Amino acid sequence: MHSRVGIRILAGALAIGAAVTLSGCGATSADENNSGHGARITVGAHDTVENRILAQVYGQVLADHGYLVDYNEGVGDRAASIAALQSGRVDLVPETSGELLYAIDAAAFARSDDDIEEALPEAVESIKLRVLEAAPADKAVAFVVTEDFARNRQVASIGELAYFADDITIGADDGFQSERYGPGGLLSVYGVVGFDTRDLTDGGGTATLGALLTDSVQVAVIPAASPSILRNNLRVLADPKNLITAQNIVPLVNLTGDSPDVHQIVDPVSAVITTEELRVLNERATASATPSPETIAREWLVGKGLIRE
Template identity: 25%
Template sequence: MKSILMTGCLLLAFIQSSWLQAEEHRIVLGGKNFTEQFLLARITSLILQERGFVVEEELNLSTIEIRQAILDQKIDLYWEYTGTAYSAIHRLSDPEVIADAEKLYTAVKGLDEERGLIWLDKASLNNTYSLVVPAKLAETHRLASISDLGVLAQIDSSLTMGADGVFIRRPDGLRQMLQHYGFSFGPGNIIELQGNRPAYSLLQRGRLQVGMAFATDPQIYAHDLVVLEDDLGFFPVYNPAPVIRREVLERHPELESLLNSLPGFLNDKEMIQLNYAVDIDNKSVDQVAREWLIGKGLISDTQSVSEMPEAG
């Protein structure tokens, strides 16, 4: 009986020790609610798991939700965009800052450090807002920039634009952009969409002439659209970077070098290809993220982890 009790006690101690060790290496990773963020979250999750961390994923969050979650210590880490942090979170709009990637990164890094949030290295990819038009329309009217579009809009009051509600209402969004460029669309010619994806099919069918897009959206290339140059420099730079709670980084200082190994691989071309594989080729987020990491030599090809829900 005594040996049975001793065995039971040892087993309980082992279980408790294993649980404590797992908790010590547990990371709650946040992600926003679109394909690129699903990919960044899964890439991060896989590389963390490769290094022995237990990762819990909290995905499909809006910018407001994910920001509040990290401030409330409900998540430990997520990828944020410099332009989003500066304009939408901190409500700042200095034109000399928003157009300069380094000034913008330094500004948001300093602002968030005061709040216990540490910005690690940023990626060079710039997923900024863009206006897109069908290639045929661009060719017919010689549209290369947003200023060119403004000239056409004053001549042709029938031009119709589609954009999601967030872009229409946010501080660096549509209304402010139109003021910045000094033109407007005709009455009722701005259509609010649920997300930016519907714009692509509507543009293709001729229901819209102008659409809001993100610079790394693969649909731009799949649907033969032209990105208009932001020639007056309205939109901020949107470089993503891992943002982590200070106490988590102090507890696991090795996370800094581990997570900083990712941004150097993430440029516009790489991100467009990753997004294309999910949104156009209909591959799973997990497959795309895993193959990309293996291809870069960042994880082994024998790792076995649970699948993340697919984007879309």
């Protein structure tokens, strides 16, 4: 299936070679808070606040277990971060499962979180990398409605929009028409047809929320991890047929970063990062005081009992 690996983004990255050895990364210890024994590990981040927060979450828990952690917050786009992992310039980068799978293998067909989780290890192994356990947090887009709309229309899932699609307007960015979850997908997967659309290009920001809360649109397509969902008590419509490709948070590591010790430290942290918790972290990032990603991650980790104060 992966003969076409790297066609989209990885041709240059594959030429860089295997990851350098991370001294001591595989060491284990009975002392669970010093298993790193001072080994150095570098955590990279893409250029978004959310990804920097996640990088700090993983980095700080590794530091709490005895690793010397460096951060590279300018690792660049996906192609650049994969090259950095392969060269050993970074050892771990928070990634997005569905996007990562399709970047490596454009012919992949997995859509659900379970199917992507099954397909992803083989795909990343083909480029000499590994993935750790995926977090439950899904940062794909979501179809959201107000609580009043959900209650009055008795709607809980995307497919139920079919019963009154002629009466609704869906607000989304200008790429919605061509997306798999756009009008064509809504019709073929759920039989939803006849609705109007309105272009809203602020990614679930003020304009989108204003349109939704004033009933200018009845359904909005926004990031599932948007803090707007928390602030406005919005309802996320269920997607049981996987119209939207799952995009779970997953740590991507180089070969030496794939040690039992790193698994033992990082996997339990990922297990706690749900979509709801990711919204909480993003909400903190938009607070008026604008705390740093480092502070947001530390407060969250301490609050969850994942690192010592």
